[in-house]
Amino acid sequence: MNTLAAKRPSLDFDLQSLESIGEHLGDHLDAIREADPIFWSDIQKGWFVTRFQDVVDGFMGKYPLSNVRLDKLAFASIPESEWASRIPLLTSATPTFTNMMDPPRHTFVRRTMAPAFTPKTIQAMRPFVQRRVKELLDWAEEEREFEFIEGIARPLTGSVIMEMMGVPEEYLGQLREWAFGVVNAIGTPRPSAELLESGEAAMRAMDDLFTQEIAKRHQSPTSDFLSAMAKATQGEDGLSHAEVLGNCVNALLAGHESTASTLAFGTDAFAKYPDQVSYMLSHPDEIQNVLAEIGRYILMSACMTRVATADFEWGGKQIKKGDVVYLWMAAGGRDPSVVSNPRAFDVSRPPVESLVFGRGIHFCIGHMLAKLELGEFFLAAFSRFKIEVLDNPLDYSGSYSFRTVSTMNVRFTPR
Numbered sequence: 001m002n003t004l005a006a007k008r009p010s011l012d013f014d015l016q017s018l019e020s021i022g023e024h025l026g027d028h029l030d031a032i033r034e035a036d037p038i039f040w041s042d043i044q045k046g047w048f049v050t051r052f053q054d055v056v057d058g059f060m061g062k063y064p065l066s067n068v069r070l071d072k073l074a075f076a077s078i079p080e081s082e083w084a085s086r087i088p089l090l091t092s093a094t095p096t097f098t099n100m101m102d103p104p105r106h107t108f109v110r111r112t113m114a115p116a117f118t119p120k121t122i123q124a125m126r127p128f129v130q131r132r133v134k135e136l137l138d139w140a141e142e143e144r145e146f147e148f149i150e151g152i153a154r155p156l157t158g159s160v161i162m163e164m165m166g167v168p169e170e171y172l173g174q175l176r177e178w179a180f181g182v183v184n185a186i187g188t189p190r191p192s193a194e195l196l197e198s199g200e201a202a203m204r205a206m207d208d209l210f211t212q213e214i215a216k217r218h219q220s221p222t223s224d225f226l227s228a229m230a231k232a233t234q235g236e237d238g239l240s241h242a243e244v245l246g247n248c249v250n251a252l253l254a255g256h257e258s259t260a261s262t263l264a265f266g267t268d269a270f271a272k273y274p275d276q277v278s279y280m281l282s283h284p285d286e287i288q289n290v291l292a293e294i295g296r297y298i299l300m301s302a303c304m305t306r307v308a309t310a311d312f313e314w315g316g317k318q319i320k321k322g323d324v325v326y327l328w329m330a331a332g333g334r335d336p337s338v339v340s341n342p343r344a345f346d347v348s349r350p351p352v353e354s355l356v357f358g359r360g361i362h363f364c365i366g367h368m369l370a371k372l373e374l375g376e377f378f379l380a381a382f383s384r385f386k387i388e389v390l391d392n393p394l395d396y397s398g399s400y401s402f403r404t405v406s407t408m409n410v411r412f413t414p415r
Helices: 016-035 050-061 080-086 090-094 105-117 119-123 125-143 148-165 169-186 193-217 225-232 241-272 273-283 286-295 368-382
Strands: 038-041 048-049 145-147 305-307 311-316 317-319 324-327 383-391 407-414
Touching: 016 148, 048 050, 050 324, 080 090, 080 169, 080 193, 090 125, 090 169, 090 193, 090 241, 090 368, 105 119, 105 241, 119 368, 119 407, 125 145, 125 148, 125 368, 125 383, 125 407, 148 169, 148 225, 148 324, 148 368, 169 193, 169 241, 193 225, 225 241, 241 286, 241 368, 273 368, 286 368, 305 368, 317 368
Parallel strands: 048 324
Antiparallel strands: 038 048, 145 407, 305 324, 311 317, 383 407
């Protein structure tokens, strides 16, 4: 077991408590970075890495770290002897998510997905995104007060990712249940057996959908994501059923859940700081910098885990083979050595290096689609409405990879 003689126990916190920590997560991470940037967490039995450059180094392969997760920890609440009967899809498909794979297989699987996320492909989605934004804002003008997550965030991001993938619109209503099932099963530190079985049920429903739709693409291929996945099953090294399911699920949920939460947290930030709204609206050509600041400020991409594949030294600490390393992007984005006045929300700040979409070979493949949706929504919504968030504090959930909010009540007043 790792020990740290100078460790200050008060710095440590349980990832299971993120729901109650809520908006104070940044303060906790700042305190750890200032005291001990390569910090051994007795509670999590792993290393918290919180300095910007250290997080970058962790992503970029400077140290022997693997993306392959420790399945026995992730699924520990169910005996391994019962995995095949109780959670077969969860245990076979989630390890094939590209963000949970290492090269060379990671390289091949990601390459099969790349044609669906080219700049040309994403730009072709712009008219659809603009139409959906307008439809939802028209609805918001009629409602005035409503719950934002289910009223706007999920319907927008869900319909966009389904359009891009080629998933029939009729499944939009089931997306929330699927997202809750899988995210709660794999996005919480120590999921219960009940959460794992709910995740399995969601995976089973999506398996039925994707098996059906990919069979159609084998007969009549198109240019959508599912056609690319269908094509990738062919040949000696083609994708396995588990890899197809895993990466269809990953694309559907990652392209929906994290962007929906960014819409919510970003709307909350702008509602609190109307001067930042004014700057954004008067500088629409700077929207990409604005989005980078939103992601940094709201701590959207909080943490990614890695596993040490060998013993090594990092910042004077001895990392042992098998140790879990938590790369806190949320903390790196608040590192005062790279961001001036990091606690401030300032969309006019000069561009800063961002960790929101990760770094290196696992850089988020869907980042352009997310930015398209976010930019179109924020510019259109705040041009048309004064927006107030009626909940304080927000209703945070317990996910630690990507921060999420369960509900957020708002008031939209036409300008």
